[in-house]
Amino acid sequence: MKPERYLPAPGLSLVLFLTWLLMVSSIAPGQLLLGLVLALTIPLSIRRLWVPLPPVRHPIKLCLFILRVLSDIVKANFQVSLLIWSPRRAPHPGFVVYPLQVQDRLVITLLANTITMTPGTVSTNIRHDRSSLLIHALDMSDEQALVKDIRERYEQPLKEIFEC
């Protein structure tokens, strides 16, 4: 009767429980019970697909990172809107290969999602050997500057947060 066998991912269970309570927005005993059942059964049923999250070493840095990404999302929206509303100024799109330094699957996923949400870039393909990420940039003037920008703004903080 090991606890890991019935509770493979305690963090995930907690998140599921809280999400359920938020969704029904009540703390009636019935909902608590249902939430508990879901929090126990869902991690068990997806156990084989679950990639364990590397431990977060610096929660404060994670908060700063989230704030930075949020502000970048707002900036990204303004930039893309500007491009859409000024059709005379044709954007210069381009593909960039971004060499990855992090190797953890989940961190790469986080990085790729961040890249998609932030200014002018969409991640299009991850090499199977996790060596590089193919990025489509909407308006690219300098390839090297873009790679450097992503490395300094997003990959370094992620590396520090998860220490990998």
Add this chain to the structure above:
Amino acid sequence: MNLSFMIEALISVLLVLGGFFAFTGSLGMLMFKDFFMRLHGPTKGTTLGIGCVLIASMVYFTLYQQEPHFQELLITLFLFITAPVTGHILAKTGLHMHLKYITGTQGLQPELKDEDVGQSRVARPARPKRPGDIKARRKQLLKSRGR
């Protein structure tokens, strides 16, 4: 009374802004020239639009129903998870199907390696349909004819 007017003004501004950004994101689908550029509109333009509407909704229901509303945060969370993943899958599909992109596209010609494709159930078009390649093929054709 003055305060409630301010709050209503704030909510209205947020709603209008939200509508504006969501519309802009959709307009991007029309204005951009190729598939990969069109992806940028919906993945980004709409995020802020929906964000604005959700904040407005949170403020409105918290103040006028006298109870905190946080379900909108969940919508934001789901949106932040699904939007980039959808964008990534669509972009990858675009590469897979050798979709055309406009001639000005910089950088190297993106090509999926065999291991990226894997055992695909969807047949890939045999030849890339990009403009540069058509020219190269024509050159090859002319060369072979000249010979």
